[in-house]
Every structure is written in C-alpha cells, then in structure tokens.
Amino acid sequence: MPDTYNITLEISRYDPESHLSWVQTYQVEAGGILRFVDVFRKINDEQDPTLAWASSCEHAQCGSCGIMVNGKPLLACELLVREAVDQFNTHTFRIKPITIAPVLRDLVVDLEKAYDRVHAAKPYLMKPAPAPPEGDEYRISPETLETYVEATQCINCFCCATACISSHHHFLGPNAMMSNIVRLMDPRETEKKERMDLLYGESGVYRCHTARACSFVCPKEIDISHFLALGKEGKF
Amino acid sequence: MENAVKITRTESYIISLIQKIPILSYYAPSRGWSFLISWGHRLAGLTLVGYMFAHIYTLSLLFHPATFDADMRLLDHFVFSFLEWCVAIPVIFHSLNGGRLILYELFRVRAEEIVIRSMVILGLLYIFIVGFFFIEKTQQISVTLFWSITVTVSLIAFLIVLFKIWMTGNSILWKLQRITGSFMFPMLIGHMLVMHMNYLTGHDSKTILLRMESPFIKGVDFVFIIFLLFHAGYGVFSIIADYIKPGPVLKSLTILVIIAMAVSAYFGIRLIVAL
Ligand code: HEM
Ligand code: SF4
Numbered sequence: 001m002p003d004t005y006n007i008t009l010e011i012s013r014y015d016p017e018s019h020l021s022w023v024q025t026y027q028v029e030a031g032g033i034l035r036f037v038d039v040f041r042k043i044n045d046e047q048d049p050t051l052a053w054a055s056s057c058e059h060a061q062c063g064s065c066g067i068m069v070n071g072k073p074l075l076a077c078e079l080l081v082r083e084a085v086d087q088f089n090t091h092t093f094r095i096k097p098i099t100i101a102p103v104l105r106d107l108v109v110d111l112e113k114a115y116d117r118v119h120a121a122k123p124y125l126m127k128p129a130p131a132p133p134e135g136d137e138y139r140i141s142p143e144t145l146e147t148y149v150e151a152t153q154c155i156n157c158f159c160c161a162t163a164c165i166s167s168h169h170h171f172l173g174p175n176a177m178m179s180n181i182v183r184l185m186d187p188r189e190t191e192k193k194e195r196m197d198l199l200y201g202e203s204g205v206y207r208c209h210t211a212r213a214c215s216f217v218c219p220k221e222i223d224i225s226h227f228l229a230l231g232k233e234g235k236f
Numbered sequence: 237m238e239n240a241v242k243i244t245r246t247e248s249y250i251i252s253l254i255q256k257i258p259i260l261s262y263y264a265p266s267r268g269w270s271f272l273i274s275w276g277h278r279l280a281g282l283t284l285v286g287y288m289f290a291h292i293y294t295l296s297l298l299f300h301p302a303t304f305d306a307d308m309r310l311l312d313h314f315v316f317s318f319l320e321w322c323v324a325i326p327v328i329f330h331s332l333n334g335g336r337l338i339l340y341e342l343f344r345v346r347a348e349e350i351v352i353r354s355m356v357i358l359g360l361l362y363i364f365i366v367g368f369f370f371i372e373k374t375q376q377i378s379v380t381l382f383w384s385i386t387v388t389v390s391l392i393a394f395l396i397v398l399f400k401i402w403m404t405g406n407s408i409l410w411k412l413q414r415i416t417g418s419f420m421f422p423m424l425i426g427h428m429l430v431m432h433m434n435y436l437t438g439h440d441s442k443t444i445l446l447r448m449e450s451p452f453i454k455g456v457d458f459v460f461i462i463f464l465l466f467h468a469g470y471g472v473f474s475i476i477a478d479y480i481k482p483g484p485v486l487k488s489l490t491i492l493v494i495i496a497m498a499v500s501a502y503f504g505i506r507l508i509v510a511l
C-alpha cells in the first residue's frame with residue numbers, strides 16, 4: 001500500500017462579496033494518514049490561502065467540520081485520505097458544504113441557522129423532576145440509561161440532517177427530533193405534554209420515512225432512526 | 237448497507253454489481269440502501285396511484301359490457317400484457333416494503349438484513365408466479381374461497397396493527413395510513429394473483445358481473461376501495477407536506493387530493509352498488 005496518494009479535490013467555492021459560485025480543482029500529494037482537515041490546511045499553505053473551511057476541536061467532538069465528500073456527509077477531521085480512497089474507490093473527491101444551512105463562504109455554512117432547529121427542540125430538561133430528599137443527586141438506573149445513552153453522544157454535526165430524505169424541507173431533522181425523544185425517555189423530564197406536541201407536530205416525526213440515511217452516515221454511529229421509530233411507536 | 241456484517245459473500249457480490257448503475261453508485265455508498273429503498277417506496281406508491289386511477293376508469297366501462305370486453309381484448313395484446321405484468325413490481329415492492337416499515341416503526345423489528353433478504357426472495361417469487369399466470373391463463377380457483385381466506389388474513393393483520401397503535405399519541409390519519417396498509421397487504425397481493433389466474437376472472441364482463449352479484453364480494457370491494465383511496469390520498473398528501481410548509485398552498489393541494497379521491501370513490505362505489 002503506498003503511503004502517499006495523488007488525489008484530486010474538486011471543491012465547491014462561494015464568494016459572498018461577488019455572489020459567485022464555482023468548482024475549483026486542487027491536485028494534492030497527501031500522506032495516507034492525513035485527515036481531510038490536514039489536506040485543506042495543506043492547500044491553504046501551499047496552493048490557495050483563500051479556501052475557507054471550518055473546524056474547531058479536530059477530534060470529532062464539536063461537530064463544526066461537517067462536509068460532503070462524494071455525496072456523503074461526514075466529518076473532515078475524521079476522514080483519513082487512505083480511508084477515503086478505500087471507501088469511495090477513487091482518487092477524485094467532489095467536496096461540497098453540508099446542505100442544511102446557507103453557505104457563508106466555500107465550505108463554511110451558517111451553523112447558527114442550523115442550530116435553530118435544535119433550539120426549537122429544546123435540548124435540555126424543561127422541567128426537571130425534583131431531586132430525591134435523601135441525597136443531592138437524581139439517580140437513573142443503568143438499565144434505563146442504557147436505553148438512550150447512545151443518543152446523548154450526538155455532537156450536532158448535522159451530517160444526518162444533510163443526508164435525510166426530508167429534513168431539507170420542513171422536518172426539524174433527525175438530530176433535533178432525536179434530542180426531543182431522548183428527553184421523553186429521560187426520567188428526569190416532567191414536561192411531557194410540550195414534548196409530545198413537538199414530536200407529533202407538523203415538523204415532527206411524521207416527516208421521517210425511515211430512510212435510515214441518518215443512521216448510515218452518523219459519525220458517532222448513533223442509530224438515529226431507531227430513536228425516531230420509538231417516537232412513532234409512542235411508548236412514553 | 238450499514239452493519240454489513242450479516243451479509244453473505246454472494247450477496248455483497250450481487251450488491252456490488254447492482255451498485256454499478258450510475259444513480260445507485262452515487263447514493264448507495266453515500267446514503268445507504270435504506271435511503272434508496274425509501275425513494276423506491278415513494279415512486280412505487282405514486283405509480284400505483286396512477287395505475288389505480290386508470291384501473292377505476294377501465295372498470296367503469298363495465299356499465300357498457302360490450303365496450304369493456306372490446307377494450308379488454310385490445311389490452312390482451314402481448315405488449316399490454318407485459319406492461320400489466322410489470323405492475324407486479326411496484327405492487328409487491330411497495331407492499332413488502334410497507335410491511336417492513338410497519339414492522340420497523342411499530343413492532344421494533346430491527347433485523348433489517350433478514351427482513352430485506354426475505355423481501356427480495358418473496359418479491360421475486362411473486363413476480364415469477366404472476367408472470368406464469370399471465371402466460372398460462374388457465375388456473376382455476378373458487379373465488380369465494382380465495383377471498384374468504386384472504387379477507388380473514390387481512391382482518392387479522394388489520395386488528396394486530398390497530399391494537400398496537402390505536403392508543404398512541406400519533407395523529408389519527410397517520411395511524412389509519414398504517415392500518416389501511418396492513419389490511420391491504422394480503423388483499424392487494426391476492427387481488428393481482430387471482431385476477432390473472434385465468435383470462436375470464438379479470439377480463440370477461442359476464443364473469444365479473446356474475447361475481448359482483450354476491451353481497452360478500454360487493455362488501456369486500458367496498459371496504460377495499462375505501463381503504464385504498466384513503467391510503468393513496470394520505471400518501472400523496474404526506475409527500476406534498478414534506479415539501480410544502482403549512483399555509484394556503486398546502487391547503488389548496490390537499491383539497492385537490494381530497495377531490496380526486498372523492499371523485500374516484502364516487503365512481504368506484506357507484507359501480508359496486510349498481511352491478
Ligand atoms: C398493499 C399494501 C400496502 C402497504 C403495506 C402500504 C404501506 C405503506 C406505508 C407504511 C406507507 C408510509 C411510508 C412512509 O410514510 O414513509 C405508505 C405510503 C404510501 N403508500 Fe402505501 N401501502 C400499501 C399499498 C398502497 C397502494 C395500493 C397505494 C396506491 C394506490 C399506495 C400508495 C402509497 C403512497 C403514495 C404513499 C406515500 C409514500 C411516501 O410518503 O413516500 N400504497 N404505504
Ligand atoms: S446524530 Fe450523529 S450525524 Fe446527527 S448530528 Fe448527531 S452526531 Fe451528527
């Protein structure tokens with residue numbers, strides 16, 4: 001296996017000043033263990049300082065580096081060049097911004113707008129149950145926690161929402177809906193009524209068609225469609 | 237496919253061949269097979285809605301048996317027969333996949349590899365059997381016995397799904413979509429089989445009119461057409477509602493869908509009552 005790859009990146013560019021969009025091709029000689037964020041940085045250093053992209057933690061924890069590579073939404077800080085060549089069976093990669101929010105520049109999208117959906121789902125305990133008198137903690141049994149802990153690992157990267165068959169329209173989206181369902185499963189949440197209204201509202205779980213693209217792309221390997229189906233099964 | 241662990245070598249070879257088709261080669265690795273199947277479900281559903289309108293129209297010709305028989309003879313041409321046979325594809329695909337969705341969403345059946353594998357095998361078998369009937373056209377069966385069994389199975393499916401979801405907080409229309417789907421599952425699969433077992437059952441006005449004299453058959457057809465039109469109407473509405481925000485446009489389109497289904501119901505029921 002060669003350790004350097006000659007790869008071609010066809011990157012969607014957008015300049016907000018001139019409102020021009022175009023596709024720019026970069027030829028990069030990249031080590032197999034470079035991540036896509038490293039490749040972008042290499043392009044900035046060696047070829048084109050104007051290419052804009054986003055990242056923050058660079059270890060799959062903050063969700064700010066989502067992009068689409070050959071149609072698949074994923075984290076640029078996680079995808080190795082070697083893996084990309086294997087996975088997509090090519091050396092040419094078409095790179096686009098995720099499609100869930102307006103593009104600010106090149107690969108950078110307005111995550112604030114995307115987060116509006118998550119905020120609409122109120123991703124916190126609206127009315128927490130009072131802590132039991134014996135101690136200062138609210139205890140959740142391991143069995144109960146086990147049923148939903150996977151969903152709490154979501155980093156809101158919006159890869160699922162980008163892949164989803166219907167979240168480009170007026171479905172709140174898989175991650176936002178899941179964060180509502182998680183709180184319905186959380187024994188500490190007492191505000192069930194508002195959560196149920198959100199779940200079965202016009203932008204709620206009916207817009208999900210169990211296409212399971214969300215679970216397919218989630219970089220945290222959360223089986224999102226499982227949780228959405230629990231919402232439809234309606235056992236809360 | 238996600239969790240590809242349970243897929244056999246032969247299956248992954250077949251999948252890799254199918255993935256060479258351009259649109260699949262883009263979406264299968266980037267969104268997964270379930271995503272493609274969902275689009276297939278949608279397109280098959282819409283195809284069936286189109287076919288349903290055409291079907292209700294040709295049946296309404298039964299008011300003039302001579303025209304009906306002439307039309308049926310025309311449709312007996314092998315090109316039309318072939319096209320009609322092709323309808324078995326969306327019928328069985330949408331039915332089996334609808335069943336899969338109901339199992340996944342309401343009965344927590346998550347063994348997707350097994351379910352999809354069974355769907356493929358049963359689907360191919362069904363298409364093959366329907367094709368055999370189209371070529372042979374000589375199979376005999378007691379229509380009353382056939383429908384008695386099929387209606388019983390349909391009622392069981394209907395009741396199981398009804399009891400499972402009736403008490404949940406989902407909207408009534410959404411629940412009815414699943415309930416009508418489960419009732420139609422045996423009915424629709426059976427309908428296509430029995431209508432093509434021999435030429436007369438589905439294409440000869442005398443045979444059809446004689447059958448339609450039975451109150452049992454009338455009752456079965458009545459329930460079926462109501463369920464079918466509701467399911468088709470809500471299905472089309474649900475697709476539109478995915479794309480259009482609640483407001484005047486969605487309202488007008490919804491009214492259009494209701495009118496189309498109501499007009500079809502009128503023609504269908506008039507036929508059942510009059511014959
Ligand atoms: C035979 C048994 C059938 C079953 C089990 C069944 C099941 C289902 C289910 C579960 C859905 C919901 C899918 C979703 O929301 O994602 C659905 C949608 C739909 N069905 Fe059926 N169906 C059947 C027959 C039919 C027939 C005969 C027609 C047309 C005349 C039809 C037309 C539709 C349409 C248009 C949709 C909407 C598709 C979408 O939302 O993407 N179905 N069906
Ligand atoms: S569920 Fe997964 S894909 Fe979706 S936002 Fe959360 S981490 Fe990202």
Ligand code: SF4
Binds near residue numbers: 160214228
């Ligand atoms: S399962 Fe539902 S939420 Fe997930 S991609 Fe499909 S439609 Fe979207």
Ligand code: FES
Binds near residue numbers: 057062075
């Ligand atoms: S940079 Fe934080 S998830 Fe990729």
